[in-house]
Amino acid sequence: MEQDLTKSKSKIIWLGDRAKSTWGKRQNIEGRAAQIFLLICALLSIATTVGIVVSLVSQSVGFFKEVSIWEFLTGTRWTPILIPRSYGVLPLVVGTLLVTIISVIVAVPIGMGIAIFLSTYAPEQLRRIIKPVLEILAGIPTVVYGYFAITLVSPMLQKVFTNMLIFNALSAGLVMGLMIIPMVSSLSEDAMMAVPQSLKEGAFALGATRFEVALKVTIPSALSGIITSIILALSRAIGETMIVTIAAGATPKMTFNPIDSIQTMTAFIVQLSLGETPHGSLEYNTIFAVGLLLFLMTLIMNLLSQWVVSRWHRRY
Amino acid sequence: MTFNTLNYSKMYNRRIAMRKGIGDAFYSLFLLSVLVGIIGLITLLVQVLTEGIPWLSWRFITSFPSRHPQEAGIFSALMGTIWLMGLTAVFTVPIGVGAAIYLEEYAPKNWLTRLIELNIANLASVPSIIYGLLGLTIFVGWMALGRSILAGALTLSLLVMPIVILASREAIKALPLTYREAAYALGATRWQVTKSVVVPAALPGILTGVILAMSRAIGEAAPVIAISALVYLTFIPTSPLDRFTVMPIQIFNWISRPQNEFRGLAAAGIIVLLIILLSMNALAIFLRNRYQVRTEV
Amino acid sequence: MQNSNYLYNSNILEVKNLNVWYRAFQALKEISLSIPRHHVIACIGPSGCGKSTFLRCFNRMNDLIPGTRISGQVLLDGQDIYNSGVDPTEIRTHIGMVFQKPNPFPKSIFDNVAFGLRINGFKGNIKEAVESSLRRAALWDEVKDRLNKSALTLSGGQQQRLCIARAIAIQPAVILMDEPCSALDPVATLKIEDLIAILKEEYTIVIVTHNIQQAARVSDYTAFFTMADDRSGILVEFGKTNEIFSNPKDKRTEDYITGRFG
Numbered sequence: 001m002e003q004d005l006t007k008s009k010s011k012i013i014w015l016g017d018r019a020k021s022t023w024g025k026r027q028n029i030e031g032r033a034a035q036i037f038l039l040i041c042a043l044l045s046i047a048t049t050v051g052i053v054v055s056l057v058s059q060s061v062g063f064f065k066e067v068s069i070w071e072f073l074t075g076t077r078w079t080p081i082l083i084p085r086s087y088g089v090l091p092l093v094v095g096t097l098l099v100t101i102i103s104v105i106v107a108v109p110i111g112m113g114i115a116i117f118l119s120t121y122a123p124e125q126l127r128r129i130i131k132p133v134l135e136i137l138a139g140i141p142t143v144v145y146g147y148f149a150i151t152l153v154s155p156m157l158q159k160v161f162t163n164m165l166i167f168n169a170l171s172a173g174l175v176m177g178l179m180i181i182p183m184v185s186s187l188s189e190d191a192m193m194a195v196p197q198s199l200k201e202g203a204f205a206l207g208a209t210r211f212e213v214a215l216k217v218t219i220p221s222a223l224s225g226i227i228t229s230i231i232l233a234l235s236r237a238i239g240e241t242m243i244v245t246i247a248a249g250a251t252p253k254m255t256f257n258p259i260d261s262i263q264t265m266t267a268f269i270v271q272l273s274l275g276e277t278p279h280g281s282l283e284y285n286t287i288f289a290v291g292l293l294l295f296l297m298t299l300i301m302n303l304l305s306q307w308v309v310s311r312w313h314r315r316y
Numbered sequence: 317m318t319f320n321t322l323n324y325s326k327m328y329n330r331r332i333a334m335r336k337g338i339g340d341a342f343y344s345l346f347l348l349s350v351l352v353g354i355i356g357l358i359t360l361l362v363q364v365l366t367e368g369i370p371w372l373s374w375r376f377i378t379s380f381p382s383r384h385p386q387e388a389g390i391f392s393a394l395m396g397t398i399w400l401m402g403l404t405a406v407f408t409v410p411i412g413v414g415a416a417i418y419l420e421e422y423a424p425k426n427w428l429t430r431l432i433e434l435n436i437a438n439l440a441s442v443p444s445i446i447y448g449l450l451g452l453t454i455f456v457g458w459m460a461l462g463r464s465i466l467a468g469a470l471t472l473s474l475l476v477m478p479i480v481i482l483a484s485r486e487a488i489k490a491l492p493l494t495y496r497e498a499a500y501a502l503g504a505t506r507w508q509v510t511k512s513v514v515v516p517a518a519l520p521g522i523l524t525g526v527i528l529a530m531s532r533a534i535g536e537a538a539p540v541i542a543i544s545a546l547v548y549l550t551f552i553p554t555s556p557l558d559r560f561t562v563m564p565i566q567i568f569n570w571i572s573r574p575q576n577e578f579r580g581l582a583a584a585g586i587i588v589l590l591i592i593l594l595s596m597n598a599l600a601i602f603l604r605n606r607y608q609v610r611t612e613v
Numbered sequence: 614m615q616n617s618n619y620l621y622n623s624n625i626l627e628v629k630n631l632n633v634w635y636r637a638f639q640a641l642k643e644i645s646l647s648i649p650r651h652h653v654i655a656c657i658g659p660s661g662c663g664k665s666t667f668l669r670c671f672n673r674m675n676d677l678i679p680g681t682r683i684s685g686q687v688l689l690d691g692q693d694i695y696n697s698g699v700d701p702t703e704i705r706t707h708i709g710m711v712f713q714k715p716n717p718f719p720k721s722i723f724d725n726v727a728f729g730l731r732i733n734g735f736k737g738n739i740k741e742a743v744e745s746s747l748r749r750a751a752l753w754d755e756v757k758d759r760l761n762k763s764a765l766t767l768s769g770g771q772q773q774r775l776c777i778a779r780a781i782a783i784q785p786a787v788i789l790m791d792e793p794c795s796a797l798d799p800v801a802t803l804k805i806e807d808l809i810a811i812l813k814e815e816y817t818i819v820i821v822t823h824n825i826q827q828a829a830r831v832s833d834y835t836a837f838f839t840m841a842d843d844r845s846g847i848l849v850e851f852g853k854t855n856e857i858f859s860n861p862k863d864k865r866t867e868d869y870i871t872g873r874f875g
Contacts, residue, residue: 031507035422041414042423045436045481048474052446055453113349121343123679134353139593140360141535143564144586147571148360151367151579178356185353198716202776205672206729206783207330207706211339216732221719232441239443241538242564246571266445270538273448274546279457291449295442302441306434327784329734332703 056295059288066282072289078252078263080286081272087286089293091252095169095262096294099244100237102173102258103180107233110177111184112226118185119192120214131186138182146246149175154247161259167249170258176243180233187232191225192218228305235301239294241266265294364590368583376584380550381566385577390585392549393566396465397534397592399553400562403469404476404533409526411473412480413515416522419481420488421510440478447475448542456543466556468543475539476529483525487518520603527600531593537564563589625650625786625817626671631685633666633675639845640666644685646836646851648787653809653818655832655854657825659869662838663846664821665713668789671819672708673701689786706733709780710789714796715772717764717779722756725764725775729783742782749815750778751808770801777808781816788812790820794827806831825870829858837866 064072067087075088114134118127154171158164195218203217219226249261250271263271269287277284379389415436423429451471461467495517499509515522540562546569553560563585570582626648633641641663648654656664666675673694675681686693694704706729717725726743735742743760747753752774756767764775773793780788790809794802809818809831822828828835835858836851850857850866861867 028505031505034507034510035418038414038418038422041411042418042432044411045415045432045439045477048439048450048477049435051454051474052442052450055450056446059449059453110349110352113346114353117343117346117350121346130350130354133357134350137353137357139531139535139597141537141564141586141589141593143535143537143567143571144360144364144590147567147579147582147586148363150571151583152359152363178353178360181353181356196716198712198714199718201674201677201710202712202716202718202779203728204674204677205705205710205712206732206779207702208732209335209339209702211342212335212732216728217718235441239441239445241443241445242568245538246568266443266538269445269449270541273452273542276463276545288449288453291446295446298441298443298446299438302438306437327735327737328706329736330703330706331734332700335732336700336702 052295056288056292059285060292062280063282063285063289067289076254078268081283089265089290091254092263092265092268092290093293094254094256095248095252096238096244096264096266098169098256098258098262099173099176099248099264100234102170103176103237104230104234106174106177107180107184107237108230111181111229111233112188114181114185115188115192115226116214116218118189120210120218131189134182134185137179138186140179142179142240142242143246145175145179146172146243149243149247157259164259165249165261167247167261168259169248169262172244172246172248173258175247176237176240179240179243180236183233183236184229187229188222188226191222191229194225195221224308224311227308231301231305231308235298235305238301239266239298241270245270265290269294364583364586367580368585368587371580371584372587376581377588381548381569385575385581388570388578388581390563390566390588392552393561393563393585394588395552396549396560397562399465399556399560400468400472400540401530401534403465403556404472405526405530407469407473408476408480408529412477412526412529413484413522415477416481416484416488417510417514420485421506421514436478436481439474440482443538444475444536445538445542447471448539450474451539452542462557463544463547463559464557465553465560468540468560468562469556471539471543472533472536475536476533479529479532480522480525483528484518484522487521487525488514490521491517520606524600524603527596527603531596531600534592534596535564535589537562537568540565541568623650624648625690626819627686627688627691628670629686629688631667631670631687632683633663633670634682635678636680639843641670642841642845642847644846644848646848648817648819649834650817651813651815652833653813653820653831654834654836655828656819656821656836656838657823657828657869658838658846658849659840660823661844661846662840664838665791666846667838668710668791668819668821671787671789672705672710674705674710676701706783707785708787708789709783709785711773711776711780711791711793713792715769715776717767717772717775719763719765721761722764722767722775723760726778726782729779733783735783746778746782747775749781749812750774751804751811752778768801770797770804773797773801773805774808777805777812781812785816787817787819790818792821792823795823802827825872829854837861837863837869839865839869 072087072089074090075086076090077086077088078091079086118130122130149171150166153175154166154168157171158166199217199221200213203213208216244264245267248264248267250263250267251261252263252268253260255262268290272283272287376389377394378391379387380392382388419429419432448471451467455461455467455470456463491514495513496509499513544560544565546565547559547561549559549561567582567585567589570578570585624647628644628646631641631644632639644667656667658664669675670683670687675683683695687695689704689707718728723743726746727739730739730742744753747756752771755771764772767775794805797805806827809820812818820832832854834852835854837849837857838846839849841847850861850863857866858870861870
C-alpha cells in the first residue's frame, strides 16, 4: 500500500514539473513583466507629486536667495516687475481669498439648496434630468466663464456700481461661484442620498415634516460628505486660474472691497507666463515661489478634506 | 381636524401649520437654488451663442489668426488642440489604465498602496496651473523639449491621469467577481485573467473615463499657457517638437483684446470648443448606455 | 381581561373596504377589519401578501412612496385619517411606528428619544419624559450612565428597544411594529415580546410578523393575509388569536399556521 502511494505521488510531481517546464514558464515571464509595468504605472503618480515639489522648490530657492521668506510672507506691496520692486505676497493672497469667499458665498447656499431639493423633494424622474444638466456647469472650460464675466456680468453690475471697473473681484467671484455650484451640489447630494431611507422614515414616523427630516436627520447624517464637498470647492476656487486672469484684474491690492480690481496668485502666474520670461531670472523664479505657496494652500485643504472623511465617516 | 380622545394631547404644542409654513418657505428657496443654477447655465449659453453665431463660418474654422478680425480664424489652434489631445491620450491611456489595474488586481494591502491611493486623491485636486509649472521646469527645461507639443502633452497627461485612474478603477470594481472566478477556475494566471477577462469587460467604463479626462484636458488653458506662452502662430505643427497653440488660449487671446470684434471671435471660438466637448460627452453617454444594456442582459 | 368593558368594546381603528395600488399594481384588495383598543393585533401571512403595506396605511407612510393610491376608509376614533383636512404629520404623532431593522438616528441615546418630543413642541420636562420612555421600554437600567453616547454603540436588541422608547416618548395611541424582531437574536426577541405584553396596557399594538409562534405568543387577535391569484393582498381571516390557531375557519389559514404553506 505504502509503496503504491509513493508511486502515484511521484507521478503527480512529474506531471506538475512538465506543466511548469513548457508553457508555464513563458507565461510567468510575461506575467512578471506585466506586473512590473503595472507597478511602475502606479508609482508614476508618486513621481508626479515628487516632480511637483521638486520643480517648485528648486526654482523657489533662487527666489528666496534674493528675497527673504519673511519679506515674502508679510510684505504688503507686490510689485515684482515695477521699480521700486517689492515682493510682499499678501496682496495676492488677499485677492485670492476675496474672490474665493465671494464664490463660496454664492456656491455653498445654492449648491446645498440644490442637493436638498434633489435628495429630499424631487421625484426620481426630475432628479435624473436636473442632475446632469447642472453638471454641465462643471464641464464648461474656465475661459468660457471668464468671457461670461467680462461680457455680461461685469457690464450688468456696472449699472449698479457705477464707479466699478470692468475688471473686478465681484464679477469673477460670482461667475466662479456659478462654476463650483455643481461641485458642492453633486457631492453633497451623493452624501444625502447615501443616508438610509430607514432613518428618514424613522423621523417621518415621529411626525416630522419633510423639511424637519432634511434639517434634523439627513443633513447631520451626511455632514462629513457635505463638509468635504465644501472644502474641495474652496480648494478648487483658490486654484482656479482663467476666470480671475480674465475678469478680476491685474492690480495686486490689499483690499476686501469686492468691486475693486485686484490680482490673485494664479492670475499673477499666468501674467508672467504670457511673455516668455527668461529662465533663471528673478521674475521667472517669482512664479515658482507664488506657485509653491498656492500648492501648499490647496494641499492643506485637500488633506483637511481627507481627514474629515476618515475621521467623521459614519456607519449608519 | 383634531383627534381628541388620544393620550395626553395637551402636553404638546405641535404648531403643525407653522411648521408646514416654514417647510414650504424653505422648499421655495431650494427650488429657487435649482432655478438659479439652470438660469445661470442658460444665460451663459445664450450670451455665447448670440455673440458668436454671426462670426461663425467655414472661413473662421479654416483661417489663421490675424490682426484683422474679419480675416481671423481658429485653424492653427484647432490643429494644435487635435495634436495635443492625440499625444495626451497616447501617454494617458496605457499608464492610467495600468495604474488602475495594478491597484484593483495586484496591489497588496500595505502602506505603499495606501500612499499611492492617498497621493492620487491629492493629485486630483492640485490646481492645473501648478502642473503647468511642473511641465515648465521638468519637460521644457530639464528634459529640453522646449515649448513643444510634446512637453504640453506630457504635462496634460499628468494633469488628467487621476481622472483616468479613478474612472478605470470604478469600471474594474463594478465587474462581478464571478467573471474572474470562472477564469481562475480554468487555471488562468493572474495576468491572463487581467488581460483576457478584466480589461475587455471593463473597457466601456474605461473608455468613458478616458473621454471625460480628454474633455477636461481640451478646455484647459492655464497649464498650456505656462508651457507654450502666448504665441501668435500662422503655421500648422507638423512634429511633436513644434511650437503650438490651442483653442482655449486662442479664445483667451481674443477675450483680452479691447476691440469688440475680437470678443465676437472669442464667442465663435467658444462655440466650436463647446461643440467638440458636447460631441465627446455624447459619445461617453452612448458608451455608458450600451454598456448598461449589455450587463443587464 | 384586564381592560374595562367599555374599552374592550370600543375599536380604536377601523378599516373599511381598503384598497391600495402601487401604480397599476393592486397591493391590497377590499380589506375591512376593526382593531380593539389596548390589545395586540398580529398580521401574518406569506411574503409579499401586503402585510407591511397594510401596516403603513395606518400612519400614512405609504404617502411617501410616489405612485401610491388608496380607496376606502381608515378610521381613528371614528374619524377618517385620509380625509382631505387631515395632515399625515399629525396622524404620525398619534400612531407611532417601529421598523423592521433598528433605525436609531446617528445621534446620542438621549437625543434619539428627545427627537419626537422636540419637534412636536413638548411642553413638559424633556429629561423626565426621556427617562420615563426609556424605563417603559425596559432600557433605562442599561443606558442610564451613557445617555450622551451614540445610539449606534448599542446592540441590535437595545437599538430596537431604543426605537420603541423613541416611539412611545410622544405618547401615541397606537404603535405599529413592522417585523420588529426579524433582525434580532432569540434572547433580544424574547425581551421585545415581554415588552409588548407590558406596553399593551397603555397602547394598542399592531404587529406584522413572519414568525407564527411569535404571533401566537404575543397577540390577542390575528389577521391572516394571503395573495389572491392576481398577487394582490387579501384578508382571509381575522379573529381572536386562540380561535384562529386552534380552530381556523379557512383552509388557507390552517395550511399556513400548520406550516403546509409559506
